[in-house]
Amino acid sequence: MGIGHHLALLLGGSLWGLGALLIRCLGSRGWAVLDIAPIRGTVSFVLLAGLVLATRPGMLAIRPQDRRYLVLAGILGPGLTGPLFMLCIMGAPLGIAVLLNYGAPVYAAILSWPLLGERPDRRKVFALTLLMLGLLLVTGLLEGAAGEAVRPRTGALLAGFCSGLTFALYLVTTRRVATSCDPAAMQVWKFGAGLPVLWGMRVLWGGPPSLPPLDLPAVGLLLLLALGPHIAGHLLVNYGLARVQAAPGSILLTTEPLMAMALGWAVLGERATIPQLAGMGLILAAIGAASSSRPRPGPVSTPCMLSPRGSCQVPRSDCR
Numbered sequence: 001m002g003i004g005h006h007l008a009l010l011l012g013g014s015l016w017g018l019g020a021l022l023i024r025c026l027g028s029r030g031w032a033v034l035d036i037a038p039i040r041g042t043v044s045f046v047l048l049a050g051l052v053l054a055t056r057p058g059m060l061a062i063r064p065q066d067r068r069y070l071v072l073a074g075i076l077g078p079g080l081t082g083p084l085f086m087l088c089i090m091g092a093p094l095g096i097a098v099l100l101n102y103g104a105p106v107y108a109a110i111l112s113w114p115l116l117g118e119r120p121d122r123r124k125v126f127a128l129t130l131l132m133l134g135l136l137l138v139t140g141l142l143e144g145a146a147g148e149a150v151r152p153r154t155g156a157l158l159a160g161f162c163s164g165l166t167f168a169l170y171l172v173t174t175r176r177v178a179t180s181c182d183p184a185a186m187q188v189w190k191f192g193a194g195l196p197v198l199w200g201m202r203v204l205w206g207g208p209p210s211l212p213p214l215d216l217p218a219v220g221l222l223l224l225l226a227l228g229p230h231i232a233g234h235l236l237v238n239y240g241l242a243r244v245q246a247a248p249g250s251i252l253l254t255t256e257p258l259m260a261m262a263l264g265w266a267v268l269g270e271r272a273t274i275p276q277l278a279g280m281g282l283i284l285a286a287i288g289a290a291s292s293s294r295p296r297p298g299p300v301s302t303p304c305m306l307s308p309r310g311s312c313q314v315p316r317s318d319c320r
Helices: 002-028 033-055 064-091 094-101 104-116 122-138 154-177 183-206 216-240 246-252 255-267 274-291
Strands: none
Touching: 002 033, 002 216, 002 246, 002 255, 033 064, 033 183, 033 216, 064 094, 064 154, 064 183, 094 122, 094 154, 104 122, 104 154, 104 246, 122 246, 122 255, 122 274, 154 183, 154 216, 154 246, 183 216, 216 246, 246 274, 255 274
């Protein structure tokens, strides 16, 4: 069972990495990045909510104590993390932006101790050390690849730090309820909670939204982006975090930048340097170290399974 949950996180991160390529493809068809995020979120919410309502409507009757965490996770993850990362990219070199965003495993290791009772051990610290060294190499910062004399703006650095922090908090809050909620129902709530934030930030940064060019290839790319990286990726992460602690889980999700870089080399003709390849090796070693940790159930009460009518199927002391 543990292997399956670790594999789910690896696949979820890989699907998120595929999303970067699909976003690049939509961008080449005239779509602005600020438009892609809220439209992708809206399409994903409509598709997943429609599927759940048509097949298992009772699963959306989440317990109130879990609902609070899911709304918070939706605001932090689908709502804030992506726009903050994009804001960082606008004002800082890409390597610094990626490094700040994927500081999330470090933040998750720190936050999961007081919030979830998941104490850091030597294996976690070793994996986090390998991960950060690998990211430094992959982003080119140890090479001084920012010989580009591009000076990051203070606001961009703050946005990058906050994107990593909100992503870590998203994983911690998701982990908090992952064992007591259906993965699909969880994600419907999180997508729904994140949408107002996404559209609000779109209007704040870009003014009134405009409809991007819609042709058959663009619609196909958008549906693929919603069904694959956004819906399937998040469902796999929800499933995996039910048995994998937040800090190791966030390390496993660093398959996202690895997949994005690999697709850039294979599909877009981008080249890798020897230090970048060495950095990928260190990240894979960190993933291996995180995968060897013993899976444990999340820190939640006995799962409360709800019937299609919303009634409680376990002792009422477990349901509210």
